[in-house]
Amino acid sequence: MTTPTVALVGASGHGMWHRQQIAELQDAGRLELAALVDVRPVEGAPDGVATFTDHAEMLRAVRPDAVVICTPPHTHLPIASDALRAGADVLLEKPPVLSLDEHRALAGVVAQTGRACQIGFQALGSAALAELVGAIVDGKLGAITGIATVASWQREDAYYQRSPWAGRRTLNGRPALDGALANPLAHSWMQCLAIMDGDPPVAVELERYRCRDIEVDDTAAMRITLASGRHIVVAVTLCGEDKIEGEVIVYGTAGRAVLEYPTDRLKLPGDADFREVSGRTSLLENLLDHRANGTPLIVPLARTEPFTAVLDVLNSAPEPTLLGGDLVVPEGVAPARTLTIQGINAALRQATERLALFSELPTRGRCARTGWT
């Protein structure tokens, strides 16, 4: 069998990470990098690898077997559709699309072409998640009563200057949705939805805040009600105090489990502390295995439909409330300046413990719909 050819569309930004992944798989003989595409000049293309500024031209000229798409989310639907129609299998970065209408359109192209479309929620390929799901299925947590996720990160001003879509709700009249919930911290609640697979969201409550002159949330509490009546609570910020990498906490009648999803550390009922569960299946390698021998995709597009259903709610949500005054403490000088919300980490932790929104918390750090008190 010949080595599959792979092209990358969106070769800068997070595309640099994909270039590294592709290089490792090429070294292992699993693929051949055939082209890099970016509307900006591509720097550091390996010798002999063709570069393009237009993905359609690349598809015609190169006809790659697979295409990795790492462009801004509002460009995903047209580029992924073109790649699938050109006969390629696709690894499409998250968030795959920004509305259920777009999801249905892309699912239609996948069905028509019969090609594979894997979505880049890479933490779904982790052995730690698989062990957690196994423990739930084996009844080690008893009956699951709810699930929460918490992350406290920092972003400098420069993050919001990196690209035209950064911090934007819409761009050129189309959703862009570069908020904490929809973009950098999307993995946190996609993990929760995956754990609660088969129990789809039926309602979403949102409390969103921003500390900068942006159109989207940098801080949010979100409560998703599932068909069973159970809740997923998401409490996240990009203006955090001490860093919380990202935890998923599953509450059961027989105890709780905590998964630190970016680092694959797991604590099950009875564990004294976190332990590392090594092993992550690369989503690109899984896509190549799918092509070669029918190995099931880890994150087929269909698996992300509940995620996109929640994004539909974010699309029509009111603008996030602007926080300021003494509550928000700046440090450093732009573009390296950070902003920190005083008391935010305690509020995040309380929200996840109580499966509550900020406005429902009893103590300092309480966020009302009109501000933070």
Ligand SMILES: NC(=O)c1ccc[n+]([C@@H]2O[C@H](COP(=O)([O-])OP(=O)(O)OC[C@H]3O[C@@H](n4cnc5c(N)ncnc54)[C@H](O)[C@@H]3O)[C@@H](O)[C@H]2O)c1
């Ligand atoms: N899975 C993860 O952990 C993870 C992490 C970071 C970003 N992402 C996702 O990766 C995608 C890209 O994010 P980013 O932060 O790198 O964005 P970015 O804007 O920094 O970079 C995107 C790149 O795509 C290029 N581009 C834009 N439109 C294009 C087009 N039509 N054709 C070809 N190239 C085009 C840009 O010039 C830029 O080089 C987003 O979907 C984002 O959510 C995923």
